[in-house]
Amino acid sequence: MRYLPHTNTDIQQMLATIGIADKEALFSGIPADCRLSRPIDLPPGLAEVDILAQLQQLAAKNAQVSDWSSFLGGGAYNHFIPAVIDHLVSRSEFYTAYTPYQPEISQGTLQGIFEFQTMICQLTGMDMANASMYDGASACAEAVLLAVRAAKKRNRVLICKTLHPHYRQTIATYCRYLDVELIAVETDNGTTPLEQVEQLLDERVAALVVGYPNYFGCIEPLSELAARVHTVDARLITAVAEPLALALYKSPGELGADIVVGDGQSFGLPLSYGGPGIGFFAVREKDMRLLPGRLVGETRDLDGNRSFVLTLATREQHIRREKATSNICSNQGMCALMVSIYLALHGKQGLRKLADINYARANWLREQISTLDGFALPFSTPVFNEFVVTCREPVADLKKRLEQQQILAGVAIGRDYPGLESGLLVCVTEQNSRKQMEQLLTALAGEK
Amino acid sequence: MRYLPHTNTDIQQMLATIGIADKEALFSGIPADCRLSRPIDLPPGLAEVDILAQLQQLAAKNAQVSDWSSFLGGGAYNHFIPAVIDHLVSRSEFYTAYTPYQPEISQGTLQGIFEFQTMICQLTGMDMANASMYDGASACAEAVLLAVRAAKKRNRVLICKTLHPHYRQTIATYCRYLDVELIAVETDNGTTPLEQVEQLLDERVAALVVGYPNYFGCIEPLSELAARVHTVDARLITAVAEPLALALYKSPGELGADIVVGDGQSFGLPLSYGGPGIGFFAVREKDMRLLPGRLVGETRDLDGNRSFVLTLATREQHIRREKATSNICSNQGMCALMVSIYLALHGKQGLRKLADINYARANWLREQISTLDGFALPFSTPVFNEFVVTCREPVADLKKRLEQQQILAGVAIGRDYPGLESGLLVCVTEQNSRKQMEQLLTALAGEK
Amino acid sequence: MIPTDSRGLVLDEPLLFEQSQPGRIGYSLPDTEVPQSAPPADLLRDDITDFPELSEVDVIRHYTRLSTWNYGVDSGFYPLGSCTMKYNPKVNEVAARLPGFAEIHPQTPEALNQGALELMYRLEQALTEVSGFPAISLQPAAGAQGELTGMLMIRAWHEARGSKRTKVIIPDTAHGTNPATASLCGYEVMPVSSTGILGRDAVAAVMSDEVAALMITNPNTLGLFEADIRAICDLVHEQGGLVYCDGANLNALMGISRPGDLGIDVMHFNLHKTFSTPHGGGGPGAGPVGVAEKLIPFLPLPVIIKEGDDYHFDYERPQSIGRVKSFYGHFGILVRAYSYILAMGGNGLKKATELAVLNANYIRARLEGAYALPFKERSLHEVVFSEENLGGGCRTLDVAKRLIDYGFHPPTIYFPLVVAGALMIEPTETESKQTLDDFCDAMLAIAAEAEQDPDKLKQAPTRARRRRLDEVTAARKPRLRWLP
Amino acid sequence: MIPTDSRGLVLDEPLLFEQSQPGRIGYSLPDTEVPQSAPPADLLRDDITDFPELSEVDVIRHYTRLSTWNYGVDSGFYPLGSCTMKYNPKVNEVAARLPGFAEIHPQTPEALNQGALELMYRLEQALTEVSGFPAISLQPAAGAQGELTGMLMIRAWHEARGSKRTKVIIPDTAHGTNPATASLCGYEVMPVSSTGILGRDAVAAVMSDEVAALMITNPNTLGLFEADIRAICDLVHEQGGLVYCDGANLNALMGISRPGDLGIDVMHFNLHKTFSTPHGGGGPGAGPVGVAEKLIPFLPLPVIIKEGDDYHFDYERPQSIGRVKSFYGHFGILVRAYSYILAMGGNGLKKATELAVLNANYIRARLEGAYALPFKERSLHEVVFSEENLGGGCRTLDVAKRLIDYGFHPPTIYFPLVVAGALMIEPTETESKQTLDDFCDAMLAIAAEAEQDPDKLKQAPTRARRRRLDEVTAARKPRLRWLP
């Protein structure tokens, strides 16, 4: 076996050094009634060529977005990934390393994360960000926990229904057995109505959680929400599933958010059927010691050279154990690196330009669809690169019909939003050419 | 433009430092009548995504061997390439470096080539090998030049007709305007008849060039040829287009060859429509100072540490100019590295086992085809993984017919071998499963 | 041989922001293709302040140089205990990048991604076979999330039965994620101290009808098999509790013992340990959970099911604890793990375990004496020494840093907490005897240096990119981002 | 900023053979699937003596470590004159690896590989547009083989006209491949000395009816445009000769001047210089030739032609010089070059040239004075200094080695031969002003060190993997392979 370097001679010599007769004796500490008495019932190992052939067969049964016209978004975005990213993250010093516990030989990872933390701050307009969370949904759930912990006696959290359903569900799971009361905030014209928020806000509320853009692709009135939330000293948690929007729209930080979480998949991570994504988590200075997860800080070494190191570890499980701010240990280090490379490559200009393209195309398509017979726009609020249309044709039928033409028309939102059964969430990125959009329009119009 | 880092400010500052007003002035040394007075008439630069789309369209028009059943060989061999190779050669310290002129910061390339030279010696059974040539054909032509130069007054070289036609043609081109007389040696039973060789050998002959395996896949009687060639003190040049054969068959060195050249493409290089391949060139000690191309040798640095360095440069064009042993400058460094990784990974056992698989499959198929009506084996000499069959059906028709079934049946040899118009050269590697071979047999038998 | 003269050019590299030049670009974007448009001006953002502006070559050099300051498994021996730093096969990386895996969208109708679902289904089956648990969820993102998922299921199971237990027993050898997870589930942690191996009696002493579960690690973080495991499970079960197993150390057990057969109710796997997926400088991992029959209704959403030849996600599971993250699992990591299982086969996995244990015991045999061994039971995949025997006033940290000068990644240190100055060495099976010998030679040399020339240790590392860092200032005056 | 404190862990690594262990394996092979068989015993070889036996992880670590001892363009500035070490775009690497390019067999019928032929045809057209030559052959493997191909065509042209000329004029600034190539074509070399720029008169003085051709490099290896080129071409043509142009320096001319318009008869391109394909630690390159009308019949075999919408290889070319290698061209390199042209577009190529020339002149402006500039004409893409002004008895070699300590790859040294201790600096267009400033700062610091502390130069490098090597012993007692 090519991954196992032991020759028979090696094994014999090693057993002799250990002072046992055979490999069996290595397991003498395991009681007989704990032993598996048969071989593992899995097929014998395959040659590399056969592994790839088998996997290729499975891969061929999937609908690659490069072979389809895909207008799917809803928490995972089909953006182009420059070749540079894979080239750089394939450097094994990065991806075969562990969490940088030994800073003297981990400065590459550490400086990379420090830069990631910085760019997340810049994008979100916040003071500090951690080294990553699993994904946007779990980051959002941890943000709720932070807010509740920070607010001490308060245990209510308002969750806007416009927040991505997976985020809402994950929050619910994380809070399941904790003393947290989750209260849903209804929806109006695709965003969160300020009046209802005002009604719900009181001294029991620790935080309000809102998407930006929200699940409908709409831009929520963040600064208005912030103003109201802050009147009761609660925290505004903003969740960003499509962070490219932050290159075009005002940052949550600028608008008054207290915590900004989200998923960085848009920035250079393959769709990969939804995982791994990468959660980000940014806060104001005041919440620094409540942050979950790893943090990299700047310091100096004995020679006075600038260096980076994992810091404020007293927040973390390996030091604080049951009192830790979170149980997270492994995070999404490699994904953070990919995001950083993506952001560095696009830079200030490129990210804005890319956001402009996404905006222009999506809004063009939105307009065009709205002129088609049988389609309407339920919401008038500004959007970024995603929007909801309602269709006269049943959404399931429409989707099926378009699949015949190799088009993935969008995400049906009816299951998550009773009352919006006719709604289709359509996403447009720079990967959807005008030609693709025109084909979509023809196909949509083609209803018999 | 993302490959061009200059900002406008940079450019202005640089022009000021230079002391000129604009970029135009940079070209003041070029007379007006030498200037191009119009823009380059090529389309504007494309975005990365569009480059890949355009290239993918071209790529889609080609017959990938992974989508076809390919029994093509004839100088390029479809062997499996382990993932490790691409991973390692993608390390940019290797592939973005130049020829290792500065050994202090090129020990990676240098040790890699030293190991390559060593493994080529081990495989071929020779004393020393150079750092690579362009390909087998040009290496073979340079071997002829070496032999003529070494032999001083002799200018005749015998070329076996069984040698790969491209090798023969390349030799002819290289010798076109030199005082070298090339004499063809005929063929018998797929190999070179010793009697004819005996007749042609005399004091005018500098060398005989023979393939091993030859173009028909047959194993030439190397030691018998060597014995005869050496009676007149000429050199036996052995050319190996499928070096995997050397893991199974006796090495040319062991059998008496004086020069062994060939192409290493089989060892981990993609087919890539025939290039880049990699020429190798191995000689006996006596010819060391006549070797063309780069050579890496072992030495020590000032601290006494073992080090590697380009050596014996006085043979080369940059020192010896018109008296150099060759004009070669760039060689196939990255390919040499790929070959080395491939050989190191397969190792002594793996290479033999792989050769066994190739041999067993090819010889099984050869037997099976020979039992089909309408097919015959023109030669009885042992083969490695390639063999000639003759077909009753016109070869061109047969090939076309099988292409309908997504089968590339083999290489027609009639154009290069008048008299063998019915010959098809069939190659079998570990990439041709038994199932593929059975399909080929069914298809062959299916002639109406 | 010990690489004592290693040295070479390692280049400096400032922060991205420090290199940025206004107007420099590294992107390459297609045309807009439709009329330009923009959101209302009051929503529009200005420039992203201080965001970097670089060319492609700047970015390439930046990360290329950064990488050279790092040490990975591909650089050399990385015996980081509890982390199972085995070789990450390169074919797995190719597999995960196949366009039919990397370019598929999670919102695609299931019927159009049957290959992905089938792969995950097959992976679940393989994990079932290796672990003995009848059902698996691939959903959790990493080990700690697997723990959370598992403990939430335990709590849901209790609640479904109307049982309101409040406590979880956790041995003092446990990883920090165990108590942190118990807290996240609203449980109070009851530490129990073990003397190497957790005795049934120790558990009995604290077990009660207030205890919802025991969280145990097997083999534990000392590298020892919990020999009383069956009896302990019986005991906990008898008293109405459940048993969670931290499966981080499964690399010691493949083909040897199946946690699911021993009475464990739920266990997480770390695919990034046992199943060779890369650690990525911190992640992403994958932390599937395996459960006993009784916990199947509580599995997180969704669950893959096979109906006829078709694969689906099942969301209609009323007792489920719900969703713990978006979509389903770290698919890209799952592909790698499945590719590994295909390469190894059943026998290969067992052989991996045997050799991992052989390697750990070989190191133990070579170093015992020079280094103090607090627990004498037969080691499995890792061995834990203490700093007790060190001369010259040297501590575990000094040994670790000195190992860097010898070209090795240090072991895990100061964990588990029950060992004074623990040096937790897990070689894994992909290391050869030669590598182990080089490492042991270095360890022995360091032990001798501690006696004779302790400054060598205390000043170490001197050959790395950086010398020891001022971690105190880092924590006291945190600088967590660059500012101009 | 100058990276003066760079340091870090760089690991040792023995030779493959020294690590080999009998019986260790790194391969993974499919089953034989048919009955085993073997050739006659007397033909069978024994083991390959001393061939390495390693595991996959051994191989990975070996080459990973080796790579860290190297310096590439991605590591830093690499101003190796005449080599055009520009950035190698990563998308080109992806392009060349597309299965529809990498996995196609050269013996496939042309009708089945139309995409590959079309790509090459389009590349030829692009090279035609950039260079002004009406026809291109992509066949030659590298620049030197392009030279051979071109000079053979020149000779074939002469012979076809019954002309038996025997000499070739080559200026003393020429690259070694020029005279070596002329010899390979059976020509006698007539060196002609130039004072920077080759004067028409200097050529006239040696031109005769014995001269088959002039080989000229434009811009020449001093980085200067051969301003008399038109007159020289006219002169040579008038006297029945042809003009070969070494096109290695085309990076100075794109969009500015087309060699094919100036009277040149044949020129080779170095795609691995001007068109950004990687140098690969020595190769592979690609050395297409462009020819004037009169040489088209002599192009090497085969030639790509387009008939209707179909692309073919034409082999029926009776006047062709024949084949110079197997198959057709370094296709994998051609794909990269074409991908580069697509990325740059016509304007981008011109801009590349302008910035390459700007960069060279900027370095010249900053260093002139501190370093002696033997030729004062306006530089194009590179600038050549001499060692004349160096203090402290330092030589060009010392400057080069000291640059390593500053973290830069040295320039080309001691070439061209006409300059005493030449320092030939070619920055290329992909380097930023910041990088050039860092480099110039280092060069100026070194010039100062030469005066004040020459040992710094003479002992350099001290920070690289190795100090200076004993090259004399290497050549006197060559050890060209490992032996046990």
Ligand SMILES: Cc1ncc(COP(=O)(O)O)c(C=O)c1O
């Ligand atoms: C024993 C043990 N349990 C749990 C974990 C947590 O796993 P993860 O990092 O995948 O969340 C670890 C990881 O270090 C561990 O070693």
Ligand SMILES: Cc1ncc(COP(=O)(O)O)c(C=O)c1O
């Ligand atoms: C001026 C000049 N001519 C010719 C060559 C030879 O080119 P190649 O190395 O591609 O054979 C070179 C390469 O260094 C060169 O600089």
